[in-house]
Amino acid sequence: MTIDEKDFNKIADELASGEAGAQGTETSGTRAEIDRGKNANDQLRHILGAASGQVDGDGTPEQDNAADSANAADSADAADLANTAEDTVDHFDPAGAEAPDPSLVNWAKQMWRTPGTAYDSRNSTYIEPATVKKDGAARAVRTALITILCLAVGIVAALQFKTIASKTASEPDSEEQIKELLSTINNMHSELGSLEAERDELQNRLDLVEQSSQDEQIASLRDELNRVRTFAGLTSVKGRGIHIQLNFTERTNINSIQNRLLLLINELRASGAQAISINGIRILGMTEIRVVSDQYISVGARQLVAPYDIYAIGEASNLYSGITMGGSGIVFQIRDLSGTTCTWDIQENIIVNAASDEDIKTDLLTSNP
Amino acid sequence: MAAERAKKAKTERRAYYAALLIIFVAIGAIVTSKIITTRRAADAKSSENKALIEQDQKEAEELGAEVESIRADLKSIESRYRTVLADLKATDREFYNLLNMYTKDLETLRFRAGLTTVAGSGIIIKLDDSGLVQRALVHDTYLTEILNVLKEAGAQAISINGERIVPTSEVLCLGPSIRVNGVRLFAPYRISAVGDADTLLKAYQESRIYSTIVTQNLLYDVQKSDRIVIGSFTGNQEKLISNLH
Numbered sequence A: 001m002t003i004d005e006k007d008f009n010k011i012a013d014e015l016a017s018g019e020a021g022a023q024g025t026e027t028s029g030t031r032a033e034i035d036r037g038k039n040a041n042d043q044l045r046h047i048l049g050a051a052s053g054q055v056d057g058d059g060t061p062e063q064d065n066a067a068d069s070a071n072a073a074d075s076a077d078a079a080d081l082a083n084t085a086e087d088t089v090d091h092f093d094p095a096g097a098e099a100p101d102p103s104l105v106n107w108a109k110q111m112w113r114t115p116g117t118a119y120d121s122r123n124s125t126y127i128e129p130a131t132v133k134k135d136g137a138a139r140a141v142r143t144a145l146i147t148i149l150c151l152a153v154g155i156v157a158a159l160q161f162k163t164i165a166s167k168t169a170s171e172p173d174s175e176e177q178i179k180e181l182l183s184t185i186n187n188m189h190s191e192l193g194s195l196e197a198e199r200d201e202l203q204n205r206l207d208l209v210e211q212s213s214q215d216e217q218i219a220s221l222r223d224e225l226n227r228v229r230t231f232a233g234l235t236s237v238k239g240r241g242i243h244i245q246l247n248f249t250e251r252t253n254i255n256s257i258q259n260r261l262l263l264l265i266n267e268l269r270a271s272g273a274q275a276i277s278i279n280g281i282r283i284l285g286m287t288e289i290r291v292v293s294d295q296y297i298s299v300g301a302r303q304l305v306a307p308y309d310i311y312a313i314g315e316a317s318n319l320y321s322g323i324t325m326g327g328s329g330i331v332f333q334i335r336d337l338s339g340t341t342c343t344w345d346i347q348e349n350i351i352v353n354a355a356s357d358e359d360i361k362t363d364l365l366t367s368n369p
Numbered sequence B: 001m002a003a004e005r006a007k008k009a010k011t012e013r014r015a016y017y018a019a020l021l022i023i024f025v026a027i028g029a030i031v032t033s034k035i036i037t038t039r040r041a042a043d044a045k046s047s048e049n050k051a052l053i054e055q056d057q058k059e060a061e062e063l064g065a066e067v068e069s070i071r072a073d074l075k076s077i078e079s080r081y082r083t084v085l086a087d088l089k090a091t092d093r094e095f096y097n098l099l100n101m102y103t104k105d106l107e108t109l110r111f112r113a114g115l116t117t118v119a120g121s122g123i124i125i126k127l128d129d130s131g132l133v134q135r136a137l138v139h140d141t142y143l144t145e146i147l148n149v150l151k152e153a154g155a156q157a158i159s160i161n162g163e164r165i166v167p168t169s170e171v172l173c174l175g176p177s178i179r180v181n182g183v184r185l186f187a188p189y190r191i192s193a194v195g196d197a198d199t200l201l202k203a204y205q206e207s208r209i210y211s212t213i214v215t216q217n218l219l220y221d222v223q224k225s226d227r228i229v230i231g232s233f234t235g236n237q238e239k240l241i242s243n244l245h
Helices: A005-028 A031-057 A061-090 A102-113 A115-125 A129-169 A171-211 A214-232 A254-270 A316-327 A330-335 B002-091 B093-113 B140-152 B197-205 B208-215
Strands: A237-248 A275-278 A289-291 A296-299 A302-305 A308-313 A340-352 B118-128 B157-160 B171-174 B177-180 B183-186 B189-194 B219-230
Touching: A129 B002, A171 A214, A171 B002, A171 B183, A171 B189, A214 B093, A237 A254, A237 A316, A254 A275, A254 A289, A254 A308, A254 A316, A254 A330, A254 B140, A254 B171, A275 A340, A289 B140, A308 A340, A316 A330, A316 A340, A330 A340, B002 B093, B118 B140, B118 B197, B140 B157, B140 B171, B140 B189, B140 B197, B140 B208, B157 B219, B189 B219, B197 B219
Parallel strands: none
Antiparallel strands: A237 A308, A237 A340, A275 A308, A289 A296, A296 A302, B118 B189, B118 B219, B157 B189, B171 B177, B177 B183
16 A cells, blocks of 8 residues: 555646646536546545655654554545546546646645645535535544544553553562562571470480489580580591692682682582591681682681692592592593692591681670570 | 445445454454453462462461470470479589589580571671573572682671581582582572671672672672571581591
């Protein structure tokens, strides 16, 4: 349904000659011919109206779309009318008619661009007012109805979608609530775990005091003291495990070796390491490991220099497969860094030193009542 | 002729309006069905969430009740224990003193080893990757680095989602979850650290890992708090020293 500028002009010219014909025949022609001319004019006016909308719309894509939808009805109308118009115009012979007066052409062009004026002039001059009025009125009513209908549909649809949108907008809130609840539940589970552990511990002690002999009580307390001391890393321990020696140089990226060193320790823990030391310094829960420069690393606020000997006691085979992972493990990732060396081997009698008492700081902690 | 043509035009116009009507009816039907399905989906989602919330609230209530009952148990055991000790103090002063000494040592040691619940000022870091569609996960590398930063800044007790960090604690990525102390934890991750709150906060926010987390757009949040409670290690200690001689 594209009517380009060329067509537009063509139609305008045809219109002008049609008008001229109509004008020319007015004096001598029959009523039918006048009607025909009117008809042609009427329909061409519509085509022009649609065409001008179309030509305007071709300017920019957005406008085009808007124009398309806005003029969809008009364009459909125009297409139908264009056919009728062609038929009608064929009855006039532009060549046979007198050459159109240029001022008349201009007037026609001007006139058909402004439909309101055309109506008026035509009502008075050419058309039986009753027919046109009826036709125009019916059309206006229809247009109004369609407009109202469209508006109503649009408003209802918009309202519906808005309600749903507001409903779905409230969804993140409930999702947030669920997350919050899950977090609370999580915390309660861990609180429950801690409380149960405390209760069991106290119950054991009560049972001990109530049911055991004095010697048994003391022996049991000593056992527990040793166990907790070992667990806390405050005793020197011996066992089978793995030894890793690594070295890096100024060619090594500090951040890379930092990350991989942390991953190595983490991997050892994940593989069941029970005691770990670097250059004789026991790694506890709160011990930091920081590669400060290519010259030294800081472990538990102590400066250590290369080579770095890491010892870990645990199930040696698990430790071994944990760090090697069949060739893609963390030790290979360390070895692949430029400027590093990394070796590892299982050893039978590894000794991991005890941490000193000062290594565990608790001055900022209070016992929870 | 004119009348015929007018009739023809009228018929065509009628056909055109009929087509218009059909189009509108079709649009109406499409819009309506779309609204209905959208509405149903929204309703289903909200009722599903409602059910989930109710279920979670119920679980939280049950857990709360359980916590209270254990607290009550603990209180009664404590009072019984105190009575027994008071009796002992009256009957056998010497043994009472010996027992008291050992018990106090043990209590201190347990406190230092992370086997008791502790409190203090510090920071709470929240990380969440559960809402992200893209592959921005909280990696174990991030968590180990965050822990390292906190330890460097003098943290004296740390927990992740309630799991206390002890010398053997691993932080392992397991797909959508992590493993700490052999326990599976799910996002959102909550790292609580007790220490000097300002130092911890500054160290964390100035760390490389912090900027990584911010750039990766992991849902993050960090708060200072005057009082953070960190639970005790609840795992099996025996198992964690079985290879040490």
